[in-house]
Amino acid sequence: xxxxxxxxxxKTACSTxxxxxxxxxxxxxxxxxxxNCNSQIGSNIDGPFINSFYVSLQRSAxxxxxxxxxxxxxxxxxxxxxxxxxxxxxxDLTPIVLPSVEETNTAxxxxxxxxxxxxxxxxxxxxxxxxKVSRTLKKMYPDMADVEIKSKAESIxxxxxxxxxxxxxxxxxxxxxxxxxxxxRLEYIKIAYEIAFYLFGYDYVEQSSTALTLRQAVxxxxxxxxxxxxxxxxxxxxxxxxxxxxxxxxxNGNAYVRLFGLPALVLFEESDARFMCPVDKARVFSxxxxxxxxxxxSFALG
Ligand SMILES: [Zn+2]
Numbered sequence: 001x002x003x004x005x006x007x008x009x010x011k012t013a014c015s016t017x018x019x020x021x022x023x024x025x026x027x028x029x030x031x032x033x034x035x036n037c038n039s040q041i042g043s044n045i046d047g048p049f050i051n052s053f054y055v056s057l058q059r060s061a062x063x064x065x066x067x068x069x070x071x072x073x074x075x076x077x078x079x080x081x082x083x084x085x086x087x088x089x090x091x092d093l094t095p096i097v098l099p100s101v102e103e104t105n106t107a108x109x110x111x112x113x114x115x116x117x118x119x120x121x122x123x124x125x126x127x128x129x130x131x132k133v134s135r136t137l138k139k140m141y142p143d144m145a146d147v148e149i150k151s152k153a154e155s156i157x158x159x160x161x162x163x164x165x166x167x168x169x170x171x172x173x174x175x176x177x178x179x180x181x182x183x184x185r186l187e188y189i190k191i192a193y194e195i196a197f198y199l200f201g202y203d204y205v206e207q208s209s210t211a212l213t214l215r216q217a218v219x220x221x222x223x224x225x226x227x228x229x230x231x232x233x234x235x236x237x238x239x240x241x242x243x244x245x246x247x248x249x250x251x252n253g254n255a256y257v258r259l260f261g262l263p264a265l266v267l268f269e270e271s272d273a274r275f276m277c278p279v280d281k282a283r284v285f286s287x288x289x290x291x292x293x294x295x296x297x298s299f300a301l302g
Pocket of ligand 1: 005006007008009010033034035036037038
């Protein structure tokens with residue numbers, strides 16, 4: 001379908017753009033963004049926002065599946081036990097010790113192998129351990145036949161198994177939690193601009209000077225110092241309590257956007273009353289991210 005793209009303003013084939021990204025449960029769409037701009041928005045604006053730690057954490061907590069059907073796992077990476085063993089977290093946040101084999105030379109010319117593995121993964125000892133012990137034996141006895149090395153390695157492991165020490169030390173995984181304000185600002189600006197277009201159409205896109213500023217911010221993914229974005233919850237949290245929803249409230253020339261409880265106010269129209277919602281006719285959009293529905297209503301906030 002040929003339409004005018006609200007970002008590059010070219011009349012060209014347009015695709016479906018989700019005002020609130022689909023991956024965080026948005027279902028409201030506009031069909032006025034060209035394929036190219038849509039993909040730019042995906043990689044420069046929606047993508048970084050959706051993949052941020054905070055949003056991944058929320059999607060994981062609320063089990064919100066992305067386009068590919070998966071829920072992100074915010075707790076990747078590796079932690080340490082109090083004894084210095086590496087651990088990773090499985091899906092239900094149980095620490096799993098990562099297998100390791102440490103080789104040291106002893107004073108009497110021998111080799112000491114220290115093997116660490118998770119109790120839930122005993123096959124690891126036979127697989128990884130056998131490999132490592134065989135390799136060490138091969139180094140010590142280069143002329144020994146492979147069959148012999150294998151049987152010697154097996155008997156060493158058998159003895160080691162009997163002397164195994166079970167450790168119950170606790171594990172600590174450290175995760176850094178940051179909110180990149182620039183990433184947030186761009187997402188919220190994009191949403192405010194698209195909502196303003198949804199409400200006021202191409203007149204807003206073509207005639208509002210503030211629209212031009214917002215569009216430039218999205219196109220160049222640059223928000224400083226052009227767009228007024230205030231990180232302030234003000235009265236909105238009282239009026240619209242937080243539940244399984246994202247909220248966009250359009251009041252005068254401002255869009256109050258709250259995604260997963262993170263609020264911001266974006267100025268999308270400074271002076272032209274045609275592109276504003278007066279206090280007795282504020283527009284309220286509520287997006288339920290659990291069942292992917294949304295409602296739109298007028299609201300008197302006076
Ligand atoms: Zn475009």
